Amino acid sequence: MGKFADRNKESPAKLKAFLGNLETLVSEDRKQYYEILTKFDFLEDKINHYNFGVEALIRDYFLIEDLEILNNLEANEKLDSEKVKILKLIQRALELSAHVLNQDPNQLIGQLWGRLQSFPQLEIQKILADAVQSKSETPRFRPITASLTTPGGNLLRTLTGHNSFVLAVAIAPDGKTAVSGSDDNTLKLWNLETGKEISTLTGHNDSVTAVAIAPDGKTAVSGSDDNTLKLWNLETGKEISTLTGHNGWVRAVAIAPDGKTAVSGSDDKTLKLWNLETGKEISTLTGHNDWVRAVAIAPDGKTAVSGSDDKTLKLWNLETGKEISTLTGHNDSVRAVAIAADGKTAVSGSDDKTLKLWNLETGKEISTLTGHNGYVLAVAIAADGKTAVSGSNDKTLKLWNLETGKEISTLTGHNDSVSAVAIAADGKTAVSGSNDKTLKLWNLETGKEISTLTGHNDWVRAVAIAPDGKTAVSGSIDKTLKLWNLETGKEISTLTGHNGWVRAVAIAPDGKTAVSGSIDNTLKLWNLETGKEISTLTGHNGWVRAVAIAPDGKTAVSGSDDKTLKLWNLETGKEISTLTGHNDSVTAVAIAPDGKTAVSGSNDKTLKLWNLETGKEISTLTGHNDSVTAVAIAPDGKTAVSGSNDKTLKLWNLETGKEISTLTGHNGYVLAVAIAADGKTAVSGSYDNTVKVWDLQTGKEISTFIGDSPIYCCAVSPDGLTIIAGDSSGRVHLLHLEGG
Template identity: 55%
Template sequence: MGEFADKLAAQSPAFQRAYLGSLAPSLVKSGNLEKYYQTLTNFDFITAKINYPEFGVQPLIDDYDLIDGEETLNYSEYNSEKVKSLKLIQGALRLSAHVLATDKQQLASQLHGRLLNQQMPKKIQALLAQIKQEKTTPWLCPLTSSLTPPGGRLLRTLNGHNSYVYAVAVTPDGQRVISGSQDKTLKVWNLATGEELFILKGHSGSVNAIAVTPDGQRVISASGDKTLKVWNLLTGEELFTLKGHSDSVNAVAVTPNGQQAISASSDKTLKVWNLLTGEELFTLKGHSDSVNAVAVTPDGQRMISASGDKTLKVWNLLTGEELFTLNGHSSSVNAVAITPNGQQLISASWDNSLKVWSLATGEELFTLNGHSSNVYAVAVTPNGQQVISASLDNTLKVWNLTTRKELFTLNGHSFYVNAVAVTPNGQQVISASWDKTLKVWYLATEEELFTLKGHSDSVNAVAVTPNGQQVISAALDNTLKVWNLAIGEELSTLKGHSDSVNAVAVVPNGQQVISAFDDNTLIVWNLESGEELFTLKGHSDWINAVAVTPDGQRVISASADNILKVWNLETGNELFTLKGHSSYVYAVTVTPNGQQVISASGDNTLKVWNLADGQEIFTLNGHSSYVNAVTVTPNGQQVISASGDNTIKVWNLPTGDELFTLNNDSNSVNAIALTPNGQQMISASSENTLKVWNLSTREVIATFTGDSPILCCTVAPDNLTIVAGDASGKVHFLRLENMGGNS
């Protein structure tokens, strides 16, 4: 511990609580801003405040807001550069709040991952130096800035649902966010702090849509269980259930007077309900496919529905009469929003576009193109000037409705973005995603201060050269990148295919790289020149994994065609095929002596093969879901496998016996790697984490949480440098610090 922590630890708990709680406010109140600056940039203070039971992350974040008081501007010690440092640290803590709420031990790695940039102020560079000097327990230290830095549009992440988040709404006072999920619950959040306030439980199916009444007192949820529920938003009490639809309820809207709700369903109808009595008033029929969305005009006179039949319909809300139909989309229409003046409506479709229509005439005014996949949701800012769209391409786009131009894209979700809402003041956007999170974004901000390098799509595999100097990453963006391992600098890009790169391996001589593609081929590259040497063809489906024998003479490929192939690396000839799995082969490795191959499959098994004759030796049974990763200990005695059943299993290779199982909580393990000395194992998970395990004690000794699911990992020959790739395209370079004799 540092000097601050040592002195504090010697005091009574009552003193510690009072001191930590009043230190920052008292310094600002007394005008001692220099001491305030020093305190808020001191790692000891930050650690103590976060770890103290009665405080935590949010009270610490609040301490940084004290500098914004009107009186502080008049203090002689007020320093704008130091204030900038405070705001960047505060922003980093806010971005990492959802991680630190469950794992405070990651404070050091989170600050490093978000603040490690040469352009950062000296105060922040000094803070990072202090962290490295004073941190005494094992931790993963980012060598490059690979987490979303502060100063950009992303404000915070709301983490708590255990399945896809389908819906989001903001209360009229702008203070709370309500989310709906496939996990059958609604959650109510404090928007200012990110705190989960309470959960609404009662649906027996997914919560697909939510709407808040204009008075902010009730929320209506639409569900896959064919019902809607009306809740008291103050108490969390369920008031009543609206029953009548014969299929999933996909959308709900509330009239401006708060007296009626309109629901849209997969049963091809809309229903209008009395919100006071729960009575169904009438049903609107006319669509020939699922009704996916509904919106009400600001005057409460009309409503617009969007359907899988590729149309929108405009209805008279008082009489239930269909007024006219809007035709123009070439695929299902998923969402609709109306401008505040009631003159235009914006529709979002599976044809990857948004269309803007005149509500008076039904005329299509123009189309907004830019998303690369289905557009699933749309919202309009309160001033009617901007449109925000959410897409299955994992992004949100902000458009200027007057100029018809895309303003910018919000990147950060690692899976489909299903819903979007704008705060009443028009300053923030909240998005909901299949990645189980909600994200809060600044809509108006300065240009992003710092940018992160990487691929433009998921990094599927990483490999280190035998000399430990370079890393090769393979990605869904059809490229391989070569990096300098010491500094994380990109050296070159290898392009040769028009399809996803799924796997990569380096030949033991360090001179060639083999990559596997979605187009069923492998390419052998000259690493120094970047030249494509030759292509290996023979699989009938995409290739998931590739391995090279220790002598560098043979390559083994694993494919979705359920087989493995063994190739002569010198000639490019296929030697033989390994058949036996009944599903995709996801991973493959070779024993250190080069005599055996171990494969992992979607049939929940691993198979051990004789590489000399291609015969199956035996099968390892024990996983209850697909096996997607496998490695062998350096002594060749043990096999380690990872599975979609959220476990890692360690097997005795000579006997085939299962030795023990490591549980990875509630998420699947995507990849595993061993340190060359065989003492530690690294696992990469869909819960965005990288874990380092001590194999002898079976304990996790260090954890790093990224912004996206971590899909792959590898370890350098030094036993300490770890490289991982994630679903957003980032490559993380990390060093395992404070390992003592374990390295």
Template identity: 25%
Template sequence: MVKLYHRYKPSLAFGVIASLEANICYDGSGKLLLSPALDQLGLWNLRQGVCAKNLCASSEIPSPALAITFVASSPSTVATGHADGSIRIWDCDRGTCETTFNGHKGAVSVLHYSRSGSLLASGSKDTRIIIWDLVGEAGLFSLCGHKDQVTDLIFLDSDKKLATCSKDKFIRVWDLETQHCMQIIGGHQTEVWSLDVDPEEKYLVTGSADPELRFYRIKHDTPINGLSSSHTENKWEILKQFGEVRRQSKDRVATVRFNHRGNLLACQAAGKTVELYHVLDEVASMRKAKRRLKRKKEKASSKGVDEVNGDANLGTFTAEDSKNPTVLVSDVFKFLQVLRASKKICSIAFCPLTPSNDTLATLALSLNNNSLEAYTVKNSEVIRTHAIELQGHRSDIRSVALSSDGTLLLSTSHNAVKIWNPGNGSCLRTIESGYGLCSAILPGNRYALIGTKTGALEIIDIQSSCCVEVVEAHSGSIWSIGLTPDGNGFVSGSADHDIKFWEYQQVQKPGHGSNHLTVTNVRTLKMNDDVLVVCVSPDAKYIAASLIDCTVRVFYLDSLKFSFPLYGHKLPVLCMDISSDGDLIVTGSADKNLKIWGLDFGDLHKSLFAHADSVMAVQFVRDTHYMFSVGKDRLVKYWNADTFELILTLEGHHAEIWCLAISHHGDFVITGSHDRSLRCWKRSDDQFSTEEEREKRLEEMLESDLGGINEASFGFKQELPEEGSARSSAKITHETLTKADLLIEALDVADVELKRVEQHEEEMRHGKASALQPNPIMNGLSPSDYVLDKLSRIQPNDLEQTLLSLTFSDTLKIMSYLKGWASIPNKVELICKVTTVLLQTHHSQLTATPAARPILSVLKETLHERVEECKDMLGFNLAAMDHLKEMMSIRSDALFQDAKSKLQEIRSLQSKRIEDRMDGKMKRKRRRQKGSNELLAAA
């Protein structure tokens, strides 16, 4: 009978706030900060300090290939680029992935939306730039010309042009209408890492490892904001050099960005600093240029230099220069101040919200210690306003431990201990500590023990979130802590060659009414070498110790007498565990092997080549002989120690895995990694056999070779594109081949169904058949509708490559259905795309095939009529929308005029009342004056 196992599936990934290799940016509203966290995208509310939502690209099977490498936002959507070259478009409100683009063969290095939001440009490590149509959900074309990784790009001239920079030290300007390179700019001595354009598209700035920032003026074919730029003699010269500004930092430039108002420029160095420059407007820059010229004149006059002839150092200046001085780059970009962070800065982002009057901008930073910070930039100072750092460790996670009931998770790092809720991944406590190499939660789940790199034992009170006592236990690093089965103590192994036995005690601090836990050393076992791992058998009979000399020594726990050694590993044993029944002991070593031993005689049962790198942790599932192992190869593996079979391989971590912990009932597993993440793998109700899993792994190995497949593999001639030109953006993937197989299968099923229908009609004519039963495979659809349904399910971005994978006979089958499909109004665009791709691919064969000529002649007339009908309908709808827009504007103007007239009436009434009051006051004053005069005359 086949043995069935329960499958473990990825459940949670938490602990990472910001990835090191990806950028951050704000969403369209400016209220949430988008921070990539490995293969997830976190939406952080900096004011509240909480993660509002997590967008995960790998909900089923996490993979390091899906790590987010770049993120860009528009008012309605968010785009993420991944390490495998794919691009995903997200709807943040619903938290769903709208579409996936596959075109790059390398990791996506940069993404940028057009101003209209209908286009998306992507650059990659494969040196290509692809322009994507977000409305049609397809790639338009690919631009080839750079010789190295594309580092940054930006749209110019109302999305008609594109400026790109690369590690090849060149800047290229592309015309998106002709799909060719218009201008190539050199001059940089090192790789160009970033570029940006101000909101008014007057200046373009580039940053590299050179000691200065380079600025260029932009020439526009059309006026921008009502202002047309000056035309140069060379019509292909879009960027004209404006000048250079020397930087303060010696590190290379990582990012240059303008804020959304265009009055501030930030230059992030590949270090801890961000240089801020104030961008002056035309009036202020002209004023500064005049002051500069005036100082120059005064300096010349003080030296007695003639204004016309000038001086070699001071230059010449005329009366025309005094009226209209030449504006230099130093007159426009004024150095403001330097922002210094506590750690190395990975990425910066300006908030798009309009700041207050005394604030220039709000700048967010992602640091390399897994934290986010937000700063308020003012004219005189930079103030840190928010920080996100409690939701993750500052460095890699070295140990994890679970409470007996599985409700608390403890993790240690170089300076802190964190208590987590493994159910939802929320951080409950953060406690400062030393460099924790090992840890354990004591029985009762109130206290925890931390073994540090300095040799100290720290006792943590979980409820009060404080360290109650620090015991100087060893003179070397404590590598392992093993709890005794009786629950009264534990054992510690250290680099000082000692194995120490400890007991718990409750003591009362002077001046405190409550007791707290302390430990006392009761026995010490001296060893000849560093102790790496200690483990106590569940029956309290043996204690096993792993030494750095590659051996494991087993002692009797009561008398500490040597029992037997375990020889066989070629490198030190880094981890081991004993099964709950005390029959087996498993050891994992730096030699990449797992060895399973019998604990009664120390005989070797099996040696398994387990991981591609060092085995870092291994543990049995309680009351079973199943075990989990993790290693530096980033994999989690599930084993059967009785049959020595690999049951399951779990992939998801992006770096070396250091530790693992299994719940008391074995229903979930927690792993901690060098990528600073904690991952939870839960046991599901799905059952599988090892044979199924083995076949699945073989299929994955075969499919992994798909990366070498190109057009030449299918018989297509592969031509190198001309430098600076465009080519198709499509890419052959496993998904496109799968969809092509499904489409071919649908064509075959429809062909069989058509024959069955013809046979039934023939039998009906002879009166030998009953009613035709619908085909259950086709869900009751007709052959034409069934094939159209399968074709409509193909994403527009994969449509071209899917059709290219079809044979010529399958192409003829599809073309036989096109006439009927063209009559469906909402499928005209799809049918036109299919027809165009098939004609471009098989033009010679179609024109030479007599059976295809009638189909082509019919399609020529039918498709032209349907396209004209669609154009008329779209034109009518656009005209109606313009009419509605005008009506709404007239109505709003009318409402504004009514409000304005009412306001004028109110103001006129108020002024009339004021005049009446003034007239009344003057009349009363005259009467009083007249009365006083009469009294004086009578006197």
């Protein structure tokens, strides 16, 4: 992370003043400052009541790194290594949570429990215990297990602010700031030490797809789908000039070491060399047969390497504008390229899911780096030339040893394609940009995070809780289901057999069996006691997206991409009837408590109420403005709640087919909904990373939990106090609702 610019200005006097302020805030006698810094009341007060903000609190923790202060502490105030370790863990947990706490300081308890409870240190456990005892006027979520990213791993911070995909990123030479470009047509300048946005640069009329910072760190050049490049003054945030000449989207840009010229690559199949002082084009480099996606300039400023959709890289002489050589070997589009500091080697990334290391003097491939499961969209080489970092649409970054061609580690945390990456000059940190709209700051030297309740290797798309509230089942696009012990948070067993993503799951009323639906077009009936498959139900002609089991446990209803619902006899595994009427995929289904009716939701934006005895449609419920993704029926069978991609939930009167109210508050698609057994509250999960609890009588939000990834599914225990939710990282969150 580096040190704050004024760190060395701190003094023992500053520390004593700081301690004095803490005495006033928490009404405590003076203690060793590690004890005060780890006191939960202080954490909560500093963020909530005294308006210092989480960044100020994080900064206070840097006092433990100030040698001048530490050397002047009295003997009885000296810190041992274990106390420093504890302080750093708390500080790093706060850094990981900063973007959440800046959004909602009331998330402090959930964030600390979600990140720290795996650590056994007594001081940390005391903080968590104090957190539980702290008073709350409203209900709040407390994670039962450490299901958020824990401190000590590679991820340091998450930077939020863009409204769309982050497509480009560059780090300033001093390593303190970075510039990002986004599909929201803007660039943002960031302070990497605080994670705060410094300024927003506006002027482009379309997506900003490329950015480079000049060696002096004072200016930057961006490329855009508006066919232009812009030169920016980073100190003022103002545009200096616009560079025009390309006839297609500008996909790549690099600035020469002297800061006077730049090279851009475009969908018009050309590269252009620009004079940044005049804003004029110097020359056009032609030779590629398809879009130019990537470009890098060698340290001597005389040559450049480009990558193209024509599957090749080309080495160019910038003084003559002529092609020197063509590098062939990739089997698909070349999306990224970086040149090592010695100018002799380069690394490229491709849609063929590989990276290649090249000898630029011979034009020959040195080695191929394999490991990504998706397109390689970005690559950067560390200053020492020994390691590289790549980003992929498999949502991961990988750190590579270029000397051996082997993967060193995988960095996980993004929820969508990683489209940009840059490494700081010291080689210790990297910044990535993603289609999840965030940037993340990584420590390339650390180990892995403490294990969390993950279990699945990919998105968790379905969850259900058994009637006794003691176990739950989750389904994932890793093709498996898992049975969980809700009291311990431990996995009991893994159920395998599907040949495609598991998109739906329901547990029978006796808690002994479950039914799952998959994109392999089948449903499977499982024995939860043995973990074995009982039978496979076939008949759908499309992905099975939803399933519900009737109260008697003898029948089930499924919904599919084939636009139908099917009623099944679970004892025979045979189809009873097919319900037709929707005009698009059936994405959700729930059965009423009497077992006689069901409600379905569809991508056609409607819900339908069905008579299961006749197989006929009773009514159509309209009001959502986008796909209906989830539905649940209240215990009295008279009302239902639906969730939609229009970011709202709706409460419906099933007797009249009319909307009662609309529940607003989510900032992303609502992907899941469940109703508590008392029928008074509902729980929803959303692409905005949140789980929300709602009062159905008032339509008001009661409590929110903010996770690290989009929430795709949720279920609530019979007592309404335990919520299980699955997210796109593969994590399963067990949340306890308490307080208020």
